[in-house]
Amino acid sequence: MTDQIVAFTYLSIVASVAGLATILVRSPVHSALSLVVVVFHVAGMFVLLGNGFLAAVQVIVYAGAIVVLFLFTMMLLDLRRHETERTVHRRQIWLAIPIAVLLFAEVAWIAISKPEISENLKGAFPPQTIDELGGSAQALATVMFTDYLLPFEVASVLLLAAAIGAMVLARNPDEESLASPPDMIEDAAGTDGSSDQPEGELSETPATHG
Amino acid sequence: MSIPLNAYLLVGAILFSLGTLGVLMRRSVLIVFISIELMLQGVNLTFAAYGAFLEDMAGSMFVVISLTVAAAEAAVGLAILVALGRRVTEFYVDRLDTLRW
Numbered sequence: 001m002t003d004q005i006v007a008f009t010y011l012s013i014v015a016s017v018a019g020l021a022t023i024l025v026r027s028p029v030h031s032a033l034s035l036v037v038v039v040f041h042v043a044g045m046f047v048l049l050g051n052g053f054l055a056a057v058q059v060i061v062y063a064g065a066i067v068v069l070f071l072f073t074m075m076l077l078d079l080r081r082h083e084t085e086r087t088v089h090r091r092q093i094w095l096a097i098p099i100a101v102l103l104f105a106e107v108a109w110i111a112i113s114k115p116e117i118s119e120n121l122k123g124a125f126p127p128q129t130i131d132e133l134g135g136s137a138q139a140l141a142t143v144m145f146t147d148y149l150l151p152f153e154v155a156s157v158l159l160l161a162a163a164i165g166a167m168v169l170a171r172n173p174d175e176e177s178l179a180s181p182p183d184m185i186e187d188a189a190g191t192d193g194s195s196d197q198p199e200g201e202l203s204e205t206p207a208t209h210g
Numbered sequence: 211m212s213i214p215l216n217a218y219l220l221v222g223a224i225l226f227s228l229g230t231l232g233v234l235m236r237r238s239v240l241i242v243f244i245s246i247e248l249m250l251q252g253v254n255l256t257f258a259a260y261g262a263f264l265e266d267m268a269g270s271m272f273v274v275i276s277l278t279v280a281a282a283e284a285a286v287g288l289a290i291l292v293a294l295g296r297r298v299t300e301f302y303v304d305r306l307d308t309l310r311w
Contacts, residue, residue: 019248022248023241023248039251042251045258049259049262054274058273061277062251065281066284070240070244073292077240077295081299081300101227107223111219112219117215117263121264122265122266125267142267144271159278159281159282161282162286163285166288166289167289170292
């Protein structure tokens with residue numbers, strides 16, 4: 001019992017301090033790395049709640065995919081101005097802090113004074129049922145592919161749409177002629193029509209970086 | 211479950227409020243994005259805590275869907291930033307006002 005309290009105290013303090021660091025540090029790279037610390041400690045709280053599957057998914061998706069995506073984007077962008085310019089809005093901060101404090105007071109009041117969880121509200125998955133099923137992954141799978149099949153499918157369509165949208169948005173419009181199939185076939189075949197084609201490629205490549 | 215539900219909800223509230231403060235306060239577009247992810251962490255913790263204490267799998271299911279939406283949002287948002295990076299050199303929310311005419 002006490003070891004759970006010690007673990008929760010550690011996890012909550014480090015998650016809160018890392019969350020504060022995420023929004024206060026100057027560099028976006030440091031901010032993303034602080035978010036990784038938050039993600040790992042929230043995953044630790046998922047373990048304390050007896051949901052090891054969510055903890056694993058949290059680390060894989062957030063720390064492994066989303067934060068890496070952020071870091072990749074930061075490498076692609078020119079962020080030198082972030083080292084010298086102002087990091088916060090000059091006047092908006094005096095409105096932002098009271099709004100955030102008010103929001104915290106409201107949500108914390110709800111969190112502290114929540115109604116008691118009565119027995120008739122409880123669902124069909126007490127800890128011993130989850131143990132009988134073999135773990136939280138099996139328990140989640142039993143509802144994911146039955147009761148929540150439609151949201152699961154909708155989420156997969158959302159991911160597909162986001163993947164296609166990201167590719168369309170991030171594609172360089174200058175390279176469209178360069179990547180069209182007929183040119184590539186001519187290049188591969190080595191026909192004489194390709195004599196002026198490399199010139200076009202060479203002249204366009206520096207323009208994309210400039 | 212020796213730790214009360216209130217403690218988890220309070221940590222979720224702290225993370226959500228910090229994320230809100232970051233969104234409202236910071237100028238950098240990237241840090242605004244990261245703050246949104248921080249808000250989603252607080253929401254995920256609240257969902258998972260209620261799911262565990264109500265002994266229901268709906269909480270975990272919503273965390274999984276929220277993760278999916280977060281991944282989709284990050285992918286599309288960062289793709290917009292990459293496309294924007296070809297035109298502008300400063301990524302501040304008070305300077306990116308081309309659409310505001």
